[in-house]
Amino acid sequence: MSSDIIPAALSGFIIKAGFSKKGRLYTREHHNIMQCILFERPSSLIYPTYFIMPLYIPCSTRYLTYGRRISEITNGRNSKQIDVDRLINALQKEVLPFFERIAAPQLLMEYLLTARDVQRYFFCPPVRIAMLKAYTALYLHDRSLFSRMAAETGQLIPADRCSSEAVARRMHAELEVLKAQARLSDAELAAFFAPIIETTRRVVRTGH
Structure with missing residues (x-):
C-alpha cells in the first residue's frame, strides 16, 4: 500500500510520538492496547482516522470499531491533500491526549465507566462498547465487574x-465463552488471554 499521500513532516511527527509505520498505518502499543492512526483513501479524499485495538479481544482482521475519523471530533474537513499543520494540531489537542487517557486497560475501564463522551470518541453501537467493557473487566480479573x-x-x-x-x-x-472463562483461576485466565494477545498483535500489524 502506497504511503506517498502522507507528507514527510506529518509522518515524522507521528513517528516521533512513538508510532511505527507500515504503509498508511501507524501503530503504538501500550499495555496490550494498540493505538492506531490510519490514513484511509476510499475515494479521492483522504480520511485520517484513529482507533484502538485491545490485544486481549480476539479478531481475524483489523477493525476500526473503537475509533473515529479525526475530522469528526475536530470539526475539520477531509480533502484530497492533507493540511499538515491542521492535522498535527488535531493530533496534539485531541487524539494523542485521548490515547494517553486510555493508555492501559485499567485506564480504559475507568474511562468507559465514567466518561460521558464515550461515543464521541468511539463511534460504534452501545453493544460494542458494552462488549469492550466485558472483555476489559475479565482481562483485569475483576470478576464482579465482569459479571x-x-x-x-x-x-x-x-x-x-x-x-x-x-x-x-x-x-x-x-x-458465553467469556462467562465460562470467568470461572477459571487467575493463572488459567492469563493463559486464556496469552494466545489471543499474540494473534491480535499480528493481525494489527499485518491486517490478517
Whole structure:
C-alpha cells in the first residue's frame, strides 16, 4: 500500500510520538492496547482516522470499531491533500491526549465507566462498547465487574439494530465463552488471554 499521500513532516511527527509505520498505518502499543492512526483513501479524499485495538479481544482482521475519523471530533474537513499543520494540531489537542487517557486497560475501564463522551470518541453501537467493557473487566480479573458488564452486554444485544441475527448470535456465543472463562483461576485466565494477545498483535500489524 502506497504511503506517498502522507507528507514527510506529518509522518515524522507521528513517528516521533512513538508510532511505527507500515504503509498508511501507524501503530503504538501500550499495555496490550494498540493505538492506531490510519490514513484511509476510499475515494479521492483522504480520511485520517484513529482507533484502538485491545490485544486481549480476539479478531481475524483489523477493525476500526473503537475509533473515529479525526475530522469528526475536530470539526475539520477531509480533502484530497492533507493540511499538515491542521492535522498535527488535531493530533496534539485531541487524539494523542485521548490515547494517553486510555493508555492501559485499567485506564480504559475507568474511562468507559465514567466518561460521558464515550461515543464521541468511539463511534460504534452501545453493544460494542458494552462488549469492550466485558472483555476489559475479565482481562483485569475483576470478576464482579465482569459479571455486571456481561449482563449489560446481554441486555443490549437483542436491542442492537445495527447487527443482523447472525451477528447477534455470534455475540451471544462470544459472551458465553467469556462467562465460562470467568470461572477459571487467575493463572488459567492469563493463559486464556496469552494466545489471543499474540494473534491480535499480528493481525494489527499485518491486517490478517
